Amino acid sequence: MICHGQEDGEHAHCTLAEEAEHAVGVSAFECYQCGKCTAGCPLAAEMDWSPHQILRLLQYAAPELEEQALRSLSIWLCLTCEQCVTRCPQEIDLPRLMEYLRQQSLERGLMHPQGRDILAFHEAFLDSVRKHGRLQEVGLVANYKLKTGHLLQDVLVAPRLLARGKLKLLPQGIKGKAAVRRIFERLQHDEGKEE
Amino acid sequence: MARIGVFICHCGENIGSTVDCAAVAKAAGELPGVVHSVDYKYMCSDPGQSMIKDAIRTQKLTGVVVGACSPRMHEPTFRRACNEAGLNPFLCEMANLREHCSWVHEKLPDTTAKAIDLVRILVEKVKRNKPLSSIKVPVTKRALVLGGGIAGIQAALDIAGAGHEVVLVERSPSIGGHMAQLSETFPTLDCSQCILTPRMVEVAQHPNITLYTYSELESLEGFIGNFKATIRKRARGVDEKLCTGCGVCTQKCPNKKIPSEFNEHLGTRPAIYVPFPQAVPNKPVIDRDRCTYYSKGKCQVCAKMCPTKAIRYDQEDELITIDIGAVVAATGFTIKGTDFFPEYGYGQYPNVITGLQFERLASASGPTLGVIRRPSDNEIPENVVFIACAGSRDSAKRLSYCSKICCMYTAKHAMLYKHKVHEGRAHVFYMDIRAGGKMYDEFVRRAIEEDQVNYIRGRVSRVFERNGKMIVKGVDTLLNGQSIEIEADLVVLATAMTAQPDAEATAQRMKISYDADHFLSEAHPKLRPVEMNTAGIFVAGACQAPKDIPETVAQASAAASKVVGLFSRSELAREPVVATVNRTAPPLFSTCVGCFLCETACPYQAIERDDIRGRDGQLIRQVAKVNQGVCQGCGTCVALCRSKAIDLQGFTNEQVFAELLAV
């Protein structure tokens, strides 16, 4: 990892901003805090830290503030709609950075409590893909509800879907589902080892 | 034997902190031919220069190498010092240890090694330098000022006032430039036209100024003191001598619905027109692309109505060639249009306008006679949003610089609006307020405190239309990133100030340099701010970088004083970096074989043919000869010469090969 070692040469210390720049090529220091990302973000109102504030937290390069960024709900709310990067005058790929922060938040066990639902959904989704090669919507919903305990939320939609012939109850896997499962094994294993 | 002196400068910490200067001096002292080698904190200072002068005298030096900053910075300084000590200035060379070494490399042994190499290269070169003497050239005491905005007007008046002839060339039908379009000026709120138009009239009446409007520079040849400018005087379609400027033609022209450039398309003009009432000269032009006569062959109303029969449909462009001694480039700027902003509607909303359009709305001579009315329905807007940094400081839009004037004119706009519409609300979205200047910050504070303009710190993400209102979606970063949505009647974008669309072509025509944003590049950002790298060409105004009126005027006067300084001499000394053709004893006379490849390659037609005749007058041979007054020293001829007969003083084959051998 290319980070500057400390002068005393004790051990190399990377700030979160440096790590992010190295890992995904997005520099938080390019942000000049104009707020255009926040102004256009569909979810800014629900975030605990606005998108530009997340960048500001990283700019301090202080562990306490970095932790606040990783503990934030904002990183889990990001929809990757890419509105921000489309309009950003400094062309900062904020969605990519958010993705990186989510991964770091998970790894360091700093996930926001409300992020759990979102994570549970993503996990349920990937579970389904790992098992069948494709997404099985019924399985996904059931699995998600089991993971989160939100048993009643959204449950009204299901019968209507069924009635309109949109839900397949029996999972149908693809022929190559073993191959897909191997992809998961390799990469989910890798992921753990790499960081 | 060569006796070379080497002087290594620390430049304070600039070189000294990365390069071991003492080691460089020591290593240089051991080079063959070097008899004196020292290092010192500031070589360019008075004591530093004295060290060099003393060494020249006491050590009887035959050459000097100064290892310091770029020769583009201090070569003249050190050459002058050498000259004062009695050493021919062209026996002094500089090794660039700062820009090319200490500033671009880390503090490593390799960096000091490179510095030693650079010094050695120049030592080998200077051993082969020859004493040269400057070339004298005459000066034509007539200036060309390119551009008739406030920069060009000021420069022209100053030069003309000093008693020299000026040719002022303006592309549009009238002088005045953008300043003529402005309503009031910051920070005094005095009327722009009231202070400008007297100066425009002065230009027209000045006996030393020849004014060419509706004209462009076609080409510029030559060099300092001796340029030849060709000007294309475009056909106005009007005989200027006969025309009295009565205006009947413009009133009678049936084709009146053409968007007016002067009013930034908020008003209209006829096909034969004077851009604005106070125009100088007050003579109309025919817009041939819009005139019915040129498209359909019928109409001629203006010709029929003209009391002095001044209309000339068949008039042609005229090319005028003039001898010129110096040039002031004052070609001005343009702004980005609202269509440059996808997020603000691609220019499709009439109520999203530029700052310059707002100037026309606020101007008493504008399309609304100074009443602020929004373009869509001519209603007086009750809620106006001003967006600063529209395009400026926006790398994504490839405009990373600050346009410098927007903070001030936006404050002025908001203030003017509040003065005209008392019940109205004005909001300014900004990122930073840059109000450095005399009474500038006080002006912005006045807008905020007295006129209660609502300044919101944050950039606007989107502007769109709903129910006849412009919805402005922004953010207040000082309110914890709260999103701010304003229903505005009018949105004014402080759009970025950019170089003219043809700035690159203009610069290439004059052979001057420009930067990545196509603004003209001055010779040195601090010490030579109005000179171009090409001698004899000066710069003034916003063609060099965004700037406001006071700065523009100051720069124009500075450029003018440079021109006047140049014209105070009747002869110029030019660097003797010119080509020469060798001469040898008879019967060879020269190694030149007379192929004249050099003649075809020379961009300046500096190669002449020299007849070598015997005593009986009979032609023996014809060889090439360089006209040293015309040669600019590019050396293209040297590279082409088959018999190595032609060489470039200061960069001779021997010198350059010696440099290579020393690498």
Place this chain on the structure above:
Amino acid sequence: MSEFEPKIIAFVCNWCTYAGADLTGTSRIKYSSNVRIIRLPCTGRIDFMLILQAFGQGADGIIVSGCHPGDCHYTAGNYHARRRWMLFRRLMDFVGVDLRRVHFSWVSAAEGAKWAELVNQVVDEVRTLGPYKAFPQRFHENGFPVQLTVAN
């Protein structure tokens, strides 16, 4: 320090690239220190003997850089340089010069960052090509094409 450090010689024009390299300095952009700049008024001045000589002298790579097309301080010197290069390319190929080691570029007075990139790129490329021994050897065996009168 076993790694090979190539020696690069750069022939640059005074008006564009030399000024551009000055700007690299004023902007404090760091680049590899393997390059030695020879300042000439114009790329039009560059005699191709200089390039041969530079290789003979042990250069591992060469940069020739001047003004962008249309921007030449002397109107057309850079065109002449380019045209000559087209002709000499084949000749140099014939003589046995490894053309991958000669880089032509345009760096204007405003392109400080580009100069640093160019140097680093050439240094990296030449480093992978390795030291250029073959040519100077032949050069020394057969003598320099230009005889220098070195008067001290």
Place this chain on the structure above:
Amino acid sequence: MKIGLYPGCSLEGSSREYLESLQAIAPVLGLELAEVPDWNCCGASAAHSLNHKLALALPARVLALAEQAGMDKLLVPCSACLNRLSTTRAELIKNEALRREIAEVIELSLTCRTRVTDVLSVLAKATANGFSEKIRQPFARRVACYYGCYLTRPVEGAACRRTEDPQEMDALMKLAGADPIPWAFKVECCGAGLSLSRTSSVAELAGRVVEDAALRGAEAIVVACPMCHTNLDLRRSNIEQNLGTRFAMPVLYVTQVLGLALGIDERALGLHRHEVPVRWEKKANHQDTQAPSEVK
């Protein structure tokens, strides 16, 4: 025109009417669609959120399969899948080493030579010539074209050119005889990424879109993305609950509108599967102001 097809999971399940309508109009437009054999899920935002390499490998397998099947061009009607496939392709073309690594992971050879294309581009080409002669019943309604996030973003290599005000779908609607309204919500996000995990946010975001379309007198919203459709149609009750109003504003796929104009049976186009009924009370009262299509 022969072209590969990657339907993606949604088009097999909750958004099957999108696939049905695409397949219904394809033969009329001279489109021959060949499904990628044994395709897998692209990983969608889930993989994208949690594991970058997985987010590359899953789409990469699809690309490799398409390549194997000899497809030069691959139509991806779902814009979420389109985004994953095209960004994956771009990244793997840029990064040679990564491409080789991913090829190993998916156990397939991968050159990325198959190009990825969106439904609007394909339809634009297929309707370029002689479409008006095929029209049986012009879709003479005011429509709001809703592009969503991924047809215009990321800007490099996006399906639509004007990022803030794309025109591609509007052009198709005009061909079908509809009157697309100018509006500013074409590319606003509907919140699909959080549709299951954060229904409240989604109702709010999607609500703004429906509300503005209604305000501007649109009679239908037209989409080209299953996520957008789910949020605007299936979750309409959430939106209405959230805003406390009801909207009679059906949401149609661009393929369904073309199908209707071509006179294809409503059932074949899957209109019966919609949550918001595709019905209009009476003829639009501003019929006179809109330009009726000129089709004989």
